[in-house]
Amino acid sequence: MATQGQVITCKAAVAWEPNKPLVIEDVQVAPPQAGEVRIKILYTALCHTDAYTWSGKDPEGLFPCILGHEAAGVVESVGEGVTEVQPGDHVIPCYQAECKECKFCKSGKTNLCGKVRSATGVGVMMSDRQSRFSVNGKPIYHFMGTSTFSQYTVVHDVSVAKIDPSAPLDKVCLLGCGVPTGLGAVWNTAKVEAGSSVAVFGLGTVGLAVAEGAKAAGASRIIGVDIDSKKFDRAKDFGVTEFVNPKDHDKPIQQVLVDMTDGGVDYSFECIGNVSVMRAALECCHKGWGTSVIVGVAASGQEISTRPFQLVTGRVWKGTAFGGFKSRSQVPWLVEKYMKKVLNSTNSFSPAFLLFAFLPISHGFLLPKGSQEIKVDEYITHSLTLGEINKAFDLMHEGGCLRCVLEVHP
Numbered sequence: 001m002a003t004q005g006q007v008i009t010c011k012a013a014v015a016w017e018p019n020k021p022l023v024i025e026d027v028q029v030a031p032p033q034a035g036e037v038r039i040k041i042l043y044t045a046l047c048h049t050d051a052y053t054w055s056g057k058d059p060e061g062l063f064p065c066i067l068g069h070e071a072a073g074v075v076e077s078v079g080e081g082v083t084e085v086q087p088g089d090h091v092i093p094c095y096q097a098e099c100k101e102c103k104f105c106k107s108g109k110t111n112l113c114g115k116v117r118s119a120t121g122v123g124v125m126m127s128d129r130q131s132r133f134s135v136n137g138k139p140i141y142h143f144m145g146t147s148t149f150s151q152y153t154v155v156h157d158v159s160v161a162k163i164d165p166s167a168p169l170d171k172v173c174l175l176g177c178g179v180p181t182g183l184g185a186v187w188n189t190a191k192v193e194a195g196s197s198v199a200v201f202g203l204g205t206v207g208l209a210v211a212e213g214a215k216a217a218g219a220s221r222i223i224g225v226d227i228d229s230k231k232f233d234r235a236k237d238f239g240v241t242e243f244v245n246p247k248d249h250d251k252p253i254q255q256v257l258v259d260m261t262d263g264g265v266d267y268s269f270e271c272i273g274n275v276s277v278m279r280a281a282l283e284c285c286h287k288g289w290g291t292s293v294i295v296g297v298a299a300s301g302q303e304i305s306t307r308p309f310q311l312v313t314g315r316v317w318k319g320t321a322f323g324g325f326k327s328r329s330q331v332p333w334l335v336e337k338y339m340k341k342v343l344n345s346t347n348s349f350s351p352a353f354l355l356f357a358f359l360p361i362s363h364g365f366l367l368p369k370g371s372q373e374i375k376v377d378e379y380i381t382h383s384l385t386l387g388e389i390n391k392a393f394d395l396m397h398e399g400g401c402l403r404c405v406l407e408v409h410p
């Protein structure tokens with residue numbers, strides 16, 4: 001039955017209040033307006049940022065809402081004026097938009113986009129400042145401009161990346177957030193060079209993707225720091241070469257790292273969201289040039305501090321959103337890199353090889369040596385259905401879980 005132009009009633013997980021179990025509801029999803037796209041979400045993963053907003057600690061958190069921002073699906077219908085995608089296209093919703101026209105997009109200095117951020121931060125669509133979701137007439141807020149814990153969602157056209165239709169959506173949904181964030185933190189934000197020493201604080205999905213990116217960039221030492229020693233074994237597969245558990249040391253962790261590395265690491269990455277660790281990550285960097293990148297998201301009211309002397313003496317403190325990747329332009333490229341790995345694991349040589357070899361040039365930037373392929377499957381530790389979403393959130397807080405992928409239309 002054609003659904004174009006109709007309200008769709010479907011299942012979605014609604015967060016009615018902070019920290020209260022999500023409820024699977026029959027949700028009405030309005031048709032897309034001008035410049036909007038309605039997507040049938042097929043697979044969504046959970047990210048710690050969903051848990052953070054659900055906890056009530058996100059200053060932008062609004063309830064009731066539909067969370068979720070790491071997903072893949074198929075375009076169901078498009079609103080007036082949408083030209084870059086059409087029904088049937090396979091897509092990844094992007095919480096970081098890319099309009100290619102605003103001063104951010106045109107600056108060449110950032111992946112942040114200003115076109116719809118004022119609406120996505122308050123849970124509505126840009127054109128009429130209204131939500132497209134409701135339950136029995138009660139509006140439900142959008143989240144991060146994506147709201148993927150729903151069988152159908154409506155997003156702005158500038159927030160949709162069209163991808164290779166042969167890519168497995170149950171895997172590439174991860175390219176909507178955590179994996180690109182870690183890789184991009186290394187390749188785009190820090191620009192780690194071959195031979196560098198790197199410290200990664202937090203060995204969850206984001207930290208492991210940092211390690212993977214650092215290995216691809218040719219880092220000589222990749223030191224993983226985590227308070228859970230069970231994380232260490234798995235981290236070796238992602239490129240971590242040494243491990244430190246702060247609980248095993250009496251000295252501050254920054255001092256431990258400085259002592260291990262003849263004065264400090266060249267690059268460090270905080271992938272936890274803990275402001276004390278952010279300070280340690282800066283202060284374990286080498287005097288004169290060490291760069292620390294904040295990736296973790298810290299709660300409302302939390303602030304970072306250090307002695308200004310740390311910066312006066314040449315350390316650099318940076319942050320990254322979505323790893324600095326320009327979403328609509330570069331998510332399809334990340335999917336292609338993943339597909340190359342899939343192809344290579346089935347064919348020893350494929351004509352697609354030449355295409356992939358030239359893609360980095362056609363996309364305007366160079367890949368670090370050895371980074372032609374990226375892992376995705378390796379980050380998926382659990383698979384459940386949308387109806388089991390509360391169980392999936394419980395799993396996230398267990399040490400063994402990296403990403404749990406939910407089948408949205410089981």
Ligand SMILES: NC(=O)C1=CN([C@@H]2O[C@H](COP(=O)(O)OP(=O)(O)OC[C@H]3O[C@@H](n4cnc5c(N)ncnc54)[C@H](O)[C@@H]3O)[C@@H](O)[C@H]2O)C=CC1
Binds near residue numbers: 227271
């Ligand atoms: N900036 C961005 O664009 C993005 C930021 N994030 C944020 O990145 C952070 C990490 O995300 P995930 O990897 O999914 O989280 P995760 O919870 O899976 O990983 C965090 C790791 O840190 C470890 N840890 C906790 N406290 C620690 C401490 N004091 N010292 C050392 N290790 C400690 C935990 O054992 C765990 O292994 C979250 O804050 C998330 O919100 C996620 C995606 C995008």
Ligand SMILES: N[C@@H](CCC(=O)N[C@@H](CSC=O)C(=O)NCC(=O)O)C(=O)O
Binds near residue numbers: 096
């Ligand atoms: N509303 C939050 C914002 C948290 C945040 O920094 N989000 C990241 C993405 S985290 C993904 O899992 C981001 O892209 N930030 C840039 C942006 O424009 O939001 C808060 O206020 O803490």
Ligand SMILES: [Zn+2]
Binds near residue numbers: 070
């Ligand atoms: Zn995320």
Ligand SMILES: [Zn+2]
Binds near residue numbers: 097102103106114115
């Ligand atoms: Zn823009």
